[in-house]
Amino acid sequence: MQELNFASQLMEGGTGVVVIGVLSVLAVAVSFERLANFRTSRVAPQALADEALGLWRNGDYQALAARAAEDRSSLARVLEFLAGHPRLPIETLSARAAEIASTELRLQQQKAYALNVVATIAPIVGLLGTVVGMIEAFHVIAFNGMGDPTLLAGGISKALVNTAAGLSVALPSLAMHHFFRNRMVNIGITLERQLGRLLDESRSREHARKHEQERSHAY
Numbered sequence: 001m002q003e004l005n006f007a008s009q010l011m012e013g014g015t016g017v018v019v020i021g022v023l024s025v026l027a028v029a030v031s032f033e034r035l036a037n038f039r040t041s042r043v044a045p046q047a048l049a050d051e052a053l054g055l056w057r058n059g060d061y062q063a064l065a066a067r068a069a070e071d072r073s074s075l076a077r078v079l080e081f082l083a084g085h086p087r088l089p090i091e092t093l094s095a096r097a098a099e100i101a102s103t104e105l106r107l108q109q110q111k112a113y114a115l116n117v118v119a120t121i122a123p124i125v126g127l128l129g130t131v132v133g134m135i136e137a138f139h140v141i142a143f144n145g146m147g148d149p150t151l152l153a154g155g156i157s158k159a160l161v162n163t164a165a166g167l168s169v170a171l172p173s174l175a176m177h178h179f180f181r182n183r184m185v186n187i188g189i190t191l192e193r194q195l196g197r198l199l200d201e202s203r204s205r206e207h208a209r210k211h212e213q214e215r216s217h218a219y
Contacts, residue, residue, distance in 0.1 A: 126166015
């Protein structure tokens with residue numbers, strides 16, 4: 001019994017397999033880039049959050065702005081805004097910080113969108129290759145009859161190889177797409193908690209200031 005040589009079958013798969021191969025390279029490249037850069041330590045580093053809380057608590061907004069400018073994380077971009085507008089009402093400050101954080105997370109997720117594209121296109125290209133292979137198989141039957149089954153088997157083999165190749169690329173790409181969506185949610189929660197600590201400090205400070213004003217008016 002002759003062993004199946006999948007590599008040689010892929011070589012005979014035609015243009016569809018070539019396109020699927022290009023899509024697989026794209027999926028691998030995007031996956032590795034996102035695994036390296038879309039991490040909590042890159043998007044919302046805890047060390048920066050702890051340092052920022054101390055500076056924010058001490059009212060050293062200039063130092064906070066300088067520290068945030070040195071960092072390239074999404075958290076740093078939100079901190080730059082907070083450091084530049086510390087006197088805004090807490091409601092406005094909180095809403096604007098949430099908008100910036102949400103935009104940053106969407107930009108990060110958008111970089112993984114190519115995985116969704118690959119997961120959508122790869123099986124369709126595979127299906128197209130399948131249809132082409134079946135057309136070739138029936139073309140053989142129409143012109144040569146069933147006298148040589150190997151001619152018919154070639155077209156069917158091409159059809160099935162395209163299907164297998166498309167699904168083999170689409171399934172891991174879809175899995176990675178959902179993996180990064182879940183990671184975005186987890187990083188978003190972390191970022192929300194980090195910013196919440198700073199904003200809670202502002203709320204406490206504002207509450208203390210109002211309480212002091214009420215006491216001074218009472219006297």
